[in-house]
Amino acid sequence: MTASPDFAPPILKADALTRRFGRKTALDGINLTVSDTGVLALLGPNGAGKTTFVQTALGLVRPSHGELRVLGAKPGQQSVKTRIGVMMQDTDLAHTLTGRELLELFASYYPDPADLEALIDRCALGDFIKRRYGQLSGGQKRRIQFALALVGQPDLLFLDEPTTGLDTEARRALWAIVRDVAANGTLVVLTTHYLEEADALADRVIVLKDGQVIADDTADGLRTRMGGAVIDCVTGLTDDALRSIEGLISLNRSGRKVRLQVSEAVPALKSLFELDPDLSDLGVAQPTLEDAFGALTRPSESQGA
Amino acid sequence: MANAYLAEIKAEIFKLARMPEFAIPTLILPVMFFTLFGVIIPGSRDNAPYLLSTFGVFAVMGPALFGFGAGVAQERERGWLTLKRAVPAPAAALLVAKTTATIVIASVSLAAIYAVAAFAAGVELPALVWLGLLLVHVISAIPFVLLGLALGFVFGANAAVAVANIAYLGMAVLGGLWMPISVFPKIMGQIAQFLPSYHLAEIALGVSGAAGEKAVLGHIVATLVITAIAAGLALLAWARQR
Numbered sequence A: 001m002t003a004s005p006d007f008a009p010p011i012l013k014a015d016a017l018t019r020r021f022g023r024k025t026a027l028d029g030i031n032l033t034v035s036d037t038g039v040l041a042l043l044g045p046n047g048a049g050k051t052t053f054v055q056t057a058l059g060l061v062r063p064s065h066g067e068l069r070v071l072g073a074k075p076g077q078q079s080v081k082t083r084i085g086v087m088m089q090d091t092d093l094a095h096t097l098t099g100r101e102l103l104e105l106f107a108s109y110y111p112d113p114a115d116l117e118a119l120i121d122r123c124a125l126g127d128f129i130k131r132r133y134g135q136l137s138g139g140q141k142r143r144i145q146f147a148l149a150l151v152g153q154p155d156l157l158f159l160d161e162p163t164t165g166l167d168t169e170a171r172r173a174l175w176a177i178v179r180d181v182a183a184n185g186t187l188v189v190l191t192t193h194y195l196e197e198a199d200a201l202a203d204r205v206i207v208l209k210d211g212q213v214i215a216d217d218t219a220d221g222l223r224t225r226m227g228g229a230v231i232d233c234v235t236g237l238t239d240d241a242l243r244s245i246e247g248l249i250s251l252n253r254s255g256r257k258v259r260l261q262v263s264e265a266v267p268a269l270k271s272l273f274e275l276d277p278d279l280s281d282l283g284v285a286q287p288t289l290e291d292a293f294g295a296l297t298r299p300s301e302s303q304g305a
Numbered sequence B: 001m002a003n004a005y006l007a008e009i010k011a012e013i014f015k016l017a018r019m020p021e022f023a024i025p026t027l028i029l030p031v032m033f034f035t036l037f038g039v040i041i042p043g044s045r046d047n048a049p050y051l052l053s054t055f056g057v058f059a060v061m062g063p064a065l066f067g068f069g070a071g072v073a074q075e076r077e078r079g080w081l082t083l084k085r086a087v088p089a090p091a092a093a094l095l096v097a098k099t100t101a102t103i104v105i106a107s108v109s110l111a112a113i114y115a116v117a118a119f120a121a122g123v124e125l126p127a128l129v130w131l132g133l134l135l136v137h138v139i140s141a142i143p144f145v146l147l148g149l150a151l152g153f154v155f156g157a158n159a160a161v162a163v164a165n166i167a168y169l170g171m172a173v174l175g176g177l178w179m180p181i182s183v184f185p186k187i188m189g190q191i192a193q194f195l196p197s198y199h200l201a202e203i204a205l206g207v208s209g210a211a212g213e214k215a216v217l218g219h220i221v222a223t224l225v226i227t228a229i230a231a232g233l234a235l236l237a238w239a240r241q242r
């Protein structure tokens, strides 16, 4: 544990960061330090505060209380903005400009822009780069926006739900680029509702709920923290009966189909068979990030034990 | 960064020119009306020097009101302006670029009117007067651009188009750009005192001498006051939406 000789400030540092919109508290006292590059996934249900966090980091939204420092400075300063790339959740670009014209325009803002031909190639925009933005499909528009986020060769890249509307191939391609960018010394802050995406990319996962950080771990850490196993089955047992199962962490049902999160598979299965020898369609699996996320963010009344 | 200004200007010119719903009427209408009122209608050639002065203002007003009014409102609603604030685009680049694009597009319209005036209507003016007229017409863009900007920040995209249309035609007719306000009832002449179009047209007429000797100082002062108010409005509207 030697003190780091490197006194570079953290890439992101939030101190009691709070933002209110009227009565709604979008960010509620967030404390956070991010010093390492890589991919940081920001997860959370709709309205959790992910976009508000990103917009605060961009200097578009001012904190009501507390502070957020980005690359050691106050967000929104020109010197900070030249080092940031951003793909916002809902933005429409100028419809009458072509993809290439948009790239050229944005490249002019940065001191050390990427080589445009290489970027077009890397993001596979060749087929539609000459067409006007307004005539592109939803997914093609997102891909242009992604390339715009990369054009300044950023040290810090914000991607707010980047893969919404992308087909599988385009999504995988975007993932590969994100991995590559993160491996080359950029911090990528990615918000998403696709847990699979966070699982595939994230070095660190932060889960927000009602503007608060409710988990901050690796994807593996979250799964392990969940522990145990996930049991799926079809049973006639009531919720109350199921709550007596050994080591039950959470319980989820749709009709007679039940999903149980348990701390250990074997004792739980034993007590389950004792309760209902006739159960069917049994499946036992390791918890996925999705399960971990579900257990964290589900409203408390549906949680068992 | 100089590069950023150039790129921004280029993008704005493309955007204006590719908005056919605005570009065509604002480019064609002024020269068409000028040709009609100043050349085609019998005996109208006598009016040509007068109309040259006033239609120059009309030609500049269109791109300024539509490019800024309708354009800014649309870009604001679409989140394009928000994105521009998140990236390191120089703060003044957008305003400089949009104003330049407006003047470039307006110049096409002005060139057409000047050409019709000189070659078809037989308007003869000393070179220095042509130059003075051009200067007045180009500078006219500034108050209209500011008004358009305020409009774009206050109204939503659809409303902005409607308001820009009303402002465009209203300021043209009531400002005496199509015919002298002396032909209207007195009350309308009083409205004109509040319109930048009227004062700018009077300045242009003073420069061209098309309506005899004119004292332009009062109109210059009035234009400056209106411009300052428009700048204040634009600034206020801009600050409010941030």
Ligand SMILES: Nc1ncnc2c1ncn2[C@@H]1O[C@H](COP(=O)(O)OP(=O)(O)OP(=O)(O)O)[C@@H](O)[C@H]1O
Binding pocket: A021, A024, A025, A026, A044, A045, A046, A047, A048, A049, A050, A051, A052, A053, A089
């Ligand atoms: N400009 C605003 N005015 C008023 N309320 C806002 C504003 N922006 C966000 N909010 C509110 O703040 C909360 C957080 O919103 P935010 O957009 O940050 O959520 P999110 O986590 O990005 O959600 P999603 O997954 O749906 O994108 C929501 O309740 C939202 O209604």
Ligand SMILES: [Mg+2]
Binding pocket: A050, A051, A052, A089, A160
């Ligand atoms: Mg969001």
